[in-house]
Amino acid sequence: MGHLALDSESLHGRLLFAIPKKGRLHEKCLELLAGADIQFRRHNRLDVALVQNHPDIALVFLPAADIPSFVGKGNVDLGITGRDVILEAQMESYVTEVLPLGFGRCKLQVQVPERGAIRTVDDLAGKRVVTSFEVLAAKHFAAVDERLGLVGEQRTQIEYVGGSVEAACALGLADGIVDLVESGDTMRAAGLHAIDTVLPTEAVLIRSRAAKSAAHARIIDKIHARVRGVIAAREYVVCEYNIPRASLAVAAAVTPGRRAPTVSPLDAVNGEEWIAISAMVRKEEVADTMDRLTEVGAEDILIFNLDNCRV
Numbered sequence: 014m015g016h017l018a019l020d021s022e023s024l025h026g027r028l029l030f031a032i033p034k035k036g037r038l039h040e041k042c043l044e045l046l047a048g049a050d051i052q053f054r055r056h057n058r059l060d061v062a063l064v065q066n067h068p069d070i071a072l073v074f075l076p077a078a079d080i081p082s083f084v085g086k087g088n089v090d091l092g093i094t095g096r097d098v099i100l101e102a103q104m105e106s107y108v109t110e111v112l113p114l115g116f117g118r119c120k121l122q123v124q125v126p127e128r129g130a131i132r133t134v135d136d137l138a139g140k141r142v143v144t145s146f147e148v149l150a151a152k153h154f155a156a157v158d159e160r161l162g163l164v165g166e167q168r169t170q171i172e173y174v175g176g177s178v179e180a181a182c183a184l185g186l187a188d189g190i191v192d193l194v195e196s197g198d199t200m201r202a203a204g205l206h207a208i209d210t211v212l213p214t215e216a217v218l219i220r221s222r223a224a225k226s227a228a229h230a231r232i233i234d235k236i237h238a239r240v241r242g243v244i245a246a247r248e249y250v251v252c253e254y255n256i257p258r259a260s261l262a263v264a265a266a267v268t269p270g271r272r273a274p275t276v277s278p279l280d281a282v283n284g285e286e287w288i289a290i291s292a293m294v295r296k297e298e299v300a301d302t303m304d305r306l307t308e309v310g311a312e313d314i315l316i317f318n319l320d321n322c323r324v
């Protein structure tokens with residue numbers, strides 16, 4: 014196949030799905046697309062890629078911060094971005110959050126120099142705050158200012174910078190900042206500490222509220238189901254074990270599964286009726302679940318990773 018000349022003709026009728034083109038969410042989104050078997054070849058320098066095995070979908074690679082307005086205004090049908098940037102773009106009433114994706118988890122926090130006189134948001138109110146999230150920071154401090162009765166010139170000054178926010182205090186530009194924190198490494202390296210949380214956030218799948226064709230609605234449902242399966246496969250394992258039938262109720266309480274555990278009869282062992290139980294268990298609860306199952310008399314407890322699933 015030669016190079017594709019992408020024009021509105023080749024995109025005609027295709028559902029457009031926006032993916033962050035770089036940054037923290039990019040790689041994770043590519044893994045998700047692979048898990049959902051959405052195959053594409055992205056040609057050099059092109060931000061649009063036709064999906065090879067779904068002739069009705071095209072991917073659009075955009076900055077994460079621009080995705081909410083593209084989806085909100087209906088230029089793009091579906092997208093993945095951070096909840097923080099949706100709220101910052103004030104697009105929450107124009108997009109529908111279809112699914113939280115379990116990655117890109119971090120917090121938008123108010124930070125000040127560790128060695129300084131400012132200890133609380135109330136101390137910081139009325140001073141200078143630098144951020145890339147001016148809408149969310151302004152809303153947060155408007156409430157603080159109001160509570161403290163700060164008006165006019167006394168109110169907190171919010172100033173926008175596009176990047177390197179964490180350097181603002183050291184550079185003398187700000188008394189505090191509002192920025193994203195995950196591990197806290199960036200914050201600590203800049204000599205800052207968090208004194209308040211504006212918002213916890215994670216990556217989400219969003220769709221446009223702008224009216225679309227029934228055909229598009231069907232494709233969105235299909236992508237949604239696939240992505241949900243990939244996410245669930247990462248979060249869950251399958252737990253299988255054997256237990257006397259008499260203990261079914263107590264075992265089912267330990268492993269209720271997503272809907273209900275699967276129960277299969279086993280041949281009687283020494284006259285006692287046994288069953289095999291299979292249930293999905295959250296990965297982070299596996300060790301605890303195995304301990305509890307052992308306590309209630311389960312044997313041959315096996316844990317299986319999931320490659321993919323439909324739930």
Ligand SMILES: Nc1ncnc2c1ncn2[C@@H]1O[C@H](COP(=O)(O)OP(=O)(O)OP(=O)(O)O)[C@@H](O)[C@H]1O
Pocket residue numbers: 033035036037038076077078094095096097098116117118119175176193194195196214215216
């Ligand atoms: N440290 C982090 N841990 C987890 N998620 C993050 C982290 N930093 C950012 N995110 C999420 O990823 C989104 C995009 O952030 P990122 O910093 O990668 O943006 P970007 O597109 O590279 O823009 P720029 O680097 O120009 O600021 C954020 O809005 C947030 O939802």
Ligand SMILES: O=P(O)(O)OC[C@H]1O[C@H](OP(=O)(O)OP(=O)(O)O)[C@H](O)[C@@H]1O
Pocket residue numbers: 036037176177179192193194195196197198199200
């Ligand atoms: O708490 P941490 O784990 O240190 O993560 C927080 C940092 O991550 C993000 O920036 P990123 O490193 O993605 O680069 P950017 O500053 O170019 O956006 C964010 O803007 C913080 O600076």
